[in-house]
Amino acid sequence: MALPSDATLADAGEFGLISEIVRHFPQGEHVLVGPGDDAAVLRVRTGHVVVSTDLMVEGRHFRRDWASASDVGHRAAAQNLSDINAMGGQATSLTVGLAAPADLPVAWVLEFAAGFAEECALVGASVVGGDLTRADQVVIAVTVLGAVTESPVLRSGARPGDVLALTGRQGWAAGGLAVLGRGFRSPRALVEAYRRPAPPYAAGRVGAEAGATSMIDVSDGLLAEAGHLADASGVAINVTTGAFEVPEPLVAVGAAVGADPMSFILGGGDDHALLATFPHPSAVPDGWSVIGAVAEGEGVTVDGAPYDGPTGWTHF
Amino acid sequence: MALPSDATLADAGEFGLISEIVRHFPQGEHVLVGPGDDAAVLRVRTGHVVVSTDLMVEGRHFRRDWASASDVGHRAAAQNLSDINAMGGQATSLTVGLAAPADLPVAWVLEFAAGFAEECALVGASVVGGDLTRADQVVIAVTVLGAVTESPVLRSGARPGDVLALTGRQGWAAGGLAVLGRGFRSPRALVEAYRRPAPPYAAGRVGAEAGATSMIDVSDGLLAEAGHLADASGVAINVTTGAFEVPEPLVAVGAAVGADPMSFILGGGDDHALLATFPHPSAVPDGWSVIGAVAEGEGVTVDGAPYDGPTGWTHF
Known part of the structure; x- marks a missing residue:
């Protein structure tokens, strides 16, 4: 894809942009099928999967003038990876949905993807799928999957004396x-x-x-x-x-x-x-x-x- | 929660509304931990998980004057369940993120949730988690997980003569x-x-x-x-x-x-x-x-x- 440096999502189109984004997402060995099919296919070793999902909305959870696209990517990944951490689990795989205005620069999206991938790499998790569509404001929807090797730690187990x-x-x-x-x-x-x-x-x-x-x-x-x-x-x-x-x-x-x-x-x-x-x-x-x-x-x-x-x- | 019939999301607040929504989501036997903790915990029997995610944006993928909240719920679930179907898999679990204006009626959200749950029930899948936050327009982010008992059917296997x-x-x-x-x-x-x-x-x-x-x-x-x-x-x-x-x-x-x-x-x-x-x-x-x-x-x-x-x- 050869686009000018100030290209927008409207210039790039969905499919060309997705192939650019996916280059930022290396796939772990547990990923049998990564981005590009109807669904990703993951190998699961432990018999249990932990899953959590979070939304981030521009103007509410982040501002593009207060944080770089890379920062927003790091934060979007971090807040989801943290949910798996809080169960005592190990994050393995994430999906990321991005709804964005047509005039959003392609450069912002690619920098976001790179930051998101960098944060996931800290824990060895792979970005295995996603979706990209138009909306009036940027909305980022992340779902994270993880493994738990023993009993997960819930919110409900605190006891008097702890x-x-x-x-x-x-x-x-x-x-x-x-x-x-x-x-x-x-x-x-x-x-x-x-x-x-x-x-x-x-x-x-x-x-x-x-x-x-x-x-x-x-x-x-x-x-x-x-x-x-x-x-x-x-x-x-x-x-x-x-x-x-x-x-x-x-x-x-x-x-x-x-x-x-x-x-x-x-x-x-x-x-x-x-x-x-x-x-x-x-x-x-x-x-x-x-x-x-x-x-x-x-x-x-x-x-x-x-x-x-x-x-x-x-x-x- | 005792709210007037014309209550909005701003009236209800996040946590009260989530407890109302979750009542629509029965949990299957494979769900060890359902909505309400940092993450859901699912039992996985096959050693493989298929996962897909989709966004639906008001005004682009649906209009509230063209379809009821229940219809939108059915569609949001259906388009994701269909992705697992297209892999030859069996959908088991979904998460649903809802970003919505503060003046959206609570009744719309509950009717959406009921329609979403009805569609999931057609295939025996459970809604195991979600997120709810404010945005300028309604954005629905669904992720679906499923099981594949044998090799998934990909897009890439068609051969001349088929x-x-x-x-x-x-x-x-x-x-x-x-x-x-x-x-x-x-x-x-x-x-x-x-x-x-x-x-x-x-x-x-x-x-x-x-x-x-x-x-x-x-x-x-x-x-x-x-x-x-x-x-x-x-x-x-x-x-x-x-x-x-x-x-x-x-x-x-x-x-x-x-x-x-x-x-x-x-x-x-x-x-x-x-x-x-x-x-x-x-x-x-x-x-x-x-x-x-x-x-x-x-x-x-x-x-x-x-x-x-x-x-x-x-x-x-």
Whole structure:
């Protein structure tokens, strides 16, 4: 395909563009049939498949002026790969649907695909299929499949007496979003964390093998996700703010925007940290921090009291 | 959830609505973990999984004034189930992502979900997960997983000397779309065929067991799909118009709109008929009609000559 550098989707047409996109997607050995047929065919070794799906909408989950196409690709893959991580599974295969305006540059789509593929390569997963069609705004629909070799870790297994533990950056993306929302571009570390999350991909299986009783990834906000664990498990969860070291960039942003930096940690999502419960502090693996405890009851408290700050993302 | 009958998505909120939606989705025995966790967990018996994904965009693939929410649900499921059918597989599990304006009525979403579930029930497949978020227009993202018990039937296996065969209604949906596009509502059989396709779900496995050398479902247009088979297989395909009985409603619509009714059959998609090649006429199963032949060469001809009518759907 020889297109000018400013070509749009309307110039390229669906089929020519798909063949360009697919070049970015190497296929793993488990992929018997990759993109290009009615369906992909995957070899499954474990007898179980985990599957999750997520939508990202331009203007709501990302802005093209706040993040590069590559960043958006990384994020779209990361938030899905993280869901498999949160089950204690290993992501193997993804599909990606892209609905986009006809005037979207082809270059944006190819850069998105390259970023998406780079993120998938971090965990050895293949992009095995997709769809491309026209819409008024960019909508990205990703489905991820994975393998679980033992029992998956659900949200519902937390028990009174368990400890609550966290691994991965938390609050950085929310801090970066606050910065971008005010028209700034620094602290750069936070902006980069928002644009391109770095989920702790190895930690899900480590947590599962260490005996995590429940696990979830923090996409909508730490307290919101703790609430999901509490609801699904029928327990109460208390988060201890003293357990967190507030990173310096969050202190700086808090001072700049007049916010308690702890609000980014407690209310922020999008970093895709992992939150899990373990039966005893000694079971908590290296790299995880104990940040709270599970008790009989219901709901989530912070330092023993109800929390009245922002607790997460509302989809409508 | 007690909402007024004219409640919108903004009134309902994401989590309350999801619990209402999920009630429409019974879970099969192969579903170890259904909707509500980070990912669904499925038992896989055959060692292989087939997976396909499709997007449907309001105003492009459907109009809410031309089809009920239930119809849109049936179609969204059908076009994905059909992709598994076209591999000779058995669909087992689907995810559905819905991006929608905040003012979309809750009733539309629930009726969509019910129609989607009804179509899945026709083949015994379960809706195991999904996502719901806000967008400017309705975008539906479906991914379907299935099992293949033997080698899947690809697009690439057609050989010179094979016969081309078709099963299922073909051209009806295109006729119905032509009717709706002119502001009419009859012939009702065609309009209904457009609103709610009836793919020949049992035929994919029958075709595979009968030794189909290649197979595809007709979603973009018969000649376009024949072209995909020819390209992937490195062969030429000729379609014989005399092999078709033109159904009476298509004759009527052709006369009404001044079109050759054969153009609906050759160019129309959306019925999700199955198109396949078999090594010999005697291998073609009951319910399939021989409509052409495979030869050495490339491309698609109609009655031995190039065809200059519409040959399918352009996505951009």
